[in-house]
Amino acid sequence: MLLALLKGSELSTIILLKDDVECIDVCNEHIIYNFLLNHSKRYDKTVFLCFEKPPDTYHKLLPSETKDRVVTIDATKYSHMWLDFHNHDNKLETGTNVRKLIEEQLPSGNGSFGLIIDSLSFHLLLRPPSFTCQFLHNLSTVSYKGYEIKQIVCGVHQDIFDSQILKQIEHTATSVLTFTPSPHNNSTSCALLHHKTSGKVIRKIEYFHINESLTISSIREENKLTTAIETENDQVDPASNLTFNLSLKESEKDAKNQLILPYTYDKNRKEAALNEPGGGKIFYQADEVDDLDEEDPDDDLNI
């Protein structure tokens, strides 16, 4: 699934990549580079917006034939303006200004384009999370200079923020990829949550590693659903190590299931009870000692 998302065979509008500080071998940087490489092969133009590292770090590694398809915007140049957080609206961070910046840098033409943002962490740090959600949504819905936006890929450092804040961003994204170091085979695990265009939601865990030329190779994948069942089966059965017998054999189980208890009302028994003939009439035979008065007790009343 990770490779399908990278290559574009699986459609997704907004992809969110989450890493944490323990990912020392493979972090967002490597995945971002791979997306950048694939976007530049797939789309007519790719806009690469850098907030953390200068774009040159990634750009110099790209093969020369794809380099001119990538338009880089170095937001780290403006980072000192972020210090003046009281006057944010005049600065680069606002969604409209980023749009303006993209329009300035992008040559006019037509076709498709992808947008890659190396990190949303500064956005989330300096502005309320709803701003970042709106920012992403706004970017994904407009077209720029005749180019139609196909995909936005953005990274975030998940260990810096509350789960509440991250959930808001995750709701905006159509795919969420969470990277954590994996104990076996020096690989990295990627927990994947993907909303297909049909509405189906896929959850998977994949293990992969990145070789020296920065290519991702998938090792194996597993469905989250199956792992959940496995863990249920792994639970110890409390009746297994007893000195007496609590469990039933198959034949005993069948016999138990066939037996109908006397007061269990199944359909037949209920109908029989309701349609039973006679019953309910009371005959009273007077005793000798009974003092029966034939007179009407209300006779003296003048109604």
Added chain:
Amino acid sequence: MNLSKTKQAPTSQIEEFIFQDFLLARRQNCPSENVTSDFVFVFENDSKTDATFVMHTMLNSYLKQGFNVCFVSLTQSFGHYNSVSQKLGVDLKSLRESKQLVFVEGLKHLGNSIISQSDNVSIAETDDFRSLIYNNSLCELYNNLITYVDQLGSEGKPVAVMIDDISMLLSIGVLSKDIVSLCHSLQSHLTQRKLGPLITLSNNYGDDDDCLSMVKFLRHLCTVSIQISSLPSGYCKDVHGQMKILRRNQLGRNKAIERTVQFKVNDKNVNLFAVGLSLAVL
């Protein structure tokens, strides 16, 4: 930046450990951008340990290697650093006079700013910490640091910017996001001009969420992190703590480097030994 201008100086055990990449590049005579525009983040993993010895070592080491240094001290006076450096064989006073070192005395200026604020006395325009105390804004400090750095780097010499200890700013009311922005801005300025490394130290304030998130963010931004922690087994007079150096696997490098050693801080040097192999234990 011209590395050939830098002086060759004998290196101690801890310098070998911290500057491993840099020394290797210099010995092979291949200046590497990755090494020289590092962001080194030194942090204490718990409150039972003290990481300032790393800052002292790095300050002296950079000065010996011929770097121009801009040092911002927020917790100690110039006198303190000078006396420690003299023990390690560097005279800060003369280097300050020869303009190889710019020492920003945060401790003194902060104190003055607070006093003048309460007494309603106007302070000198040039004070780096005026706006910090009045508006909690780091803009002025940043602008002044950039001016110092550009002056120091004007002759093509490498410049190291050191801030000790950045978490002190949290205590005087600066927001963690502003501190992160300050470090990031300084780092991107140094990288763009290819001037040299940025080194900061942060304390650990236990369960302070602001401090924790700041440390985590800086660990993401840095290229090299040095983590100082006390021994999990408790205090020991022969082993003072554990030091972990981590260079993350960045684009263009193929491997993450992670090394852990234990240390003992002596009067004039720091002894390093492999985990569990101190002479006191063997």
